[in-house]
Structures are given as C-alpha cells and as structure tokens.
Amino acid sequence: MQQRYIFPDSFGQVDPAMRFPENYAGLKPELGLFLKQLRKKRGLRQKAVAFEVGINRVNLSRMENGHLTPSYETLTKMMSVLEFEWSDVAVQGRAPHGNRRYLSSQLQRMGEELRAGRNAMGMNLRELAEIVGLSSSQLSRIERNLTSYSGVIKVTRVGPRPLPEDEDLDKDGEWRIYEFSHPELVRLARFGRDKLRS
Known part of the structure; x- marks a missing residue:
C-alpha cells in the first residue's frame, strides 16, 4: 500500500503558505494520531496543551482526530510544548512552495x-x-534553529575574510560569530558538544 502524505496545497484545510524546513516536503497522514498519543504519553490534557499552544481545545481535538491540519506556527508551538521534531511529523523531500531558510550552520550547531x-x-x-x-x-x-534573536545569544564581529557558503555576513561584510551569553546555556552546549563528539 502506498503511503499518502499531506502537502501544503493538497487540501483546503492545510495552510497554503506553509513552508517546511529544508529537506521536508509534507506532513505525514498520521499527524493527528501522533499528536494525540504523544500528548497522552506526556500525561497532558487537551485543555492544557491547547492553552500552551494558544488555540482552543476544540481545534486541538479536531487536529488529533485528523479533521484539521495545524498551521506552521501552531505546529512549531506544539513541537515546543510536546517536545518533538519535524522528522516525527513530516516526510523528506522538496516542498512545492520551497523550504524555509535555516540559520547559519554555526547557530544550527549551537x-x-x-x-x-x-x-x-x-x-x-x-x-x-x-x-x-x-x-x-x-x-x-x-x-530547532528557528531563531537567533534572543537575549541569550550574543554576536562577536571579526574582520572580513573568505566565507563558507553556509555562514552569514553582516551588512559590513564581516563574519558573525555567535555565543550563548547565559552561563547555564554555555555549560549545557559545551556538555552537548562533548556528547555529540563521543
């Protein structure tokens, strides 16, 4: 049996402007069931999740039952609340409307x-x-590399030099070097770097 995927322009209920992260093309058809099972696994009630995400409980119920597909914004908020990734809910490929631009590789690594x-x-x-x-x-x-604008990320500029394609230049043509400014984030990122290397 061939698997069916929800693409951004397939149905009227899907946000036609939804853009997926790089290498993802559409939502998996079992999205609603996944959301329901994950919510229950986390021991959360619909009302609590809906409140955290900023939607009403009825819409969350419709999403879990496959009658409504969340917008990009709602889905990313759900990712935060229920702690899951794009790979859990989306299929790989090229999105019909193009993919969202990701941050520099340095910010992605951070x-x-x-x-x-x-x-x-x-x-x-x-x-x-x-x-x-x-x-x-x-x-x-x-x-999840969706923002670099935060009070806990600082930018240090250094002089112009050859630049790899995946890095960012500021308006003066200089490298942007990013660091966490909060000591706990610095500690956790350093620990995570060691874990990822081992």
Whole structure:
C-alpha cells in the first residue's frame, strides 16, 4: 500500500503558505494520531496543551482526530510544548512552495549542542527556561534553529575574510560569530558538544 502524505496545497484545510524546513516536503497522514498519543504519553490534557499552544481545545481535538491540519506556527508551538521534531511529523523531500531558510550552520550547531546537553542532563525545557529567564517556546526555537534573536545569544564581529557558503555576513561584510551569553546555556552546549563528539 502506498503511503499518502499531506502537502501544503493538497487540501483546503492545510495552510497554503506553509513552508517546511529544508529537506521536508509534507506532513505525514498520521499527524493527528501522533499528536494525540504523544500528548497522552506526556500525561497532558487537551485543555492544557491547547492553552500552551494558544488555540482552543476544540481545534486541538479536531487536529488529533485528523479533521484539521495545524498551521506552521501552531505546529512549531506544539513541537515546543510536546517536545518533538519535524522528522516525527513530516516526510523528506522538496516542498512545492520551497523550504524555509535555516540559520547559519554555526547557530544550527549551537542549537543541536544545547539540546544534546539538556537531554543528557535530564533537564526539560521548562526547567531550563526558569533558570535562564526565557520561555520554553523561545528555547525550543533556539534548539530547532528557528531563531537567533534572543537575549541569550550574543554576536562577536571579526574582520572580513573568505566565507563558507553556509555562514552569514553582516551588512559590513564581516563574519558573525555567535555565543550563548547565559552561563547555564554555555555549560549545557559545551556538555552537548562533548556528547555529540563521543
């Protein structure tokens, strides 16, 4: 049996402007069942998840039952609340409307290292959010490479030099070197870097 995927322009219920991260083309048809099972596994009620995501409980129920597909914004908020990845809900390929631009490889590595360190220490996003003074949603976006605009990431500029394709230049043509400014994030990212290398 051939598997069916939900692409951004396949149905009226899917956000036609939805763009997927690089290398992802559409949502898996079992998205609703996955969301329901994960929510129950986490011991959360629909009302609590809907509140955290910023939608009403009825719409969450419709999503879990496959009658409504979440927008990109709603889905990324769900990723933060329920702690899952694109690979859990999307299929690989090229999206019909193009893919979202990702951050520089340096920021991507920082996010991956932070997540690896946090997970290795057995810390959830809420616990870390309380320590560093950000929302768990903002931390999740940093870990998933969806934002670089945060009070916990600082930029250090250095002079112009040859630049690999995947790095960013600022308006003056200089490298952007990023670092975490909060000591706990520095510690967790360093720990995560060691874990990823081993």
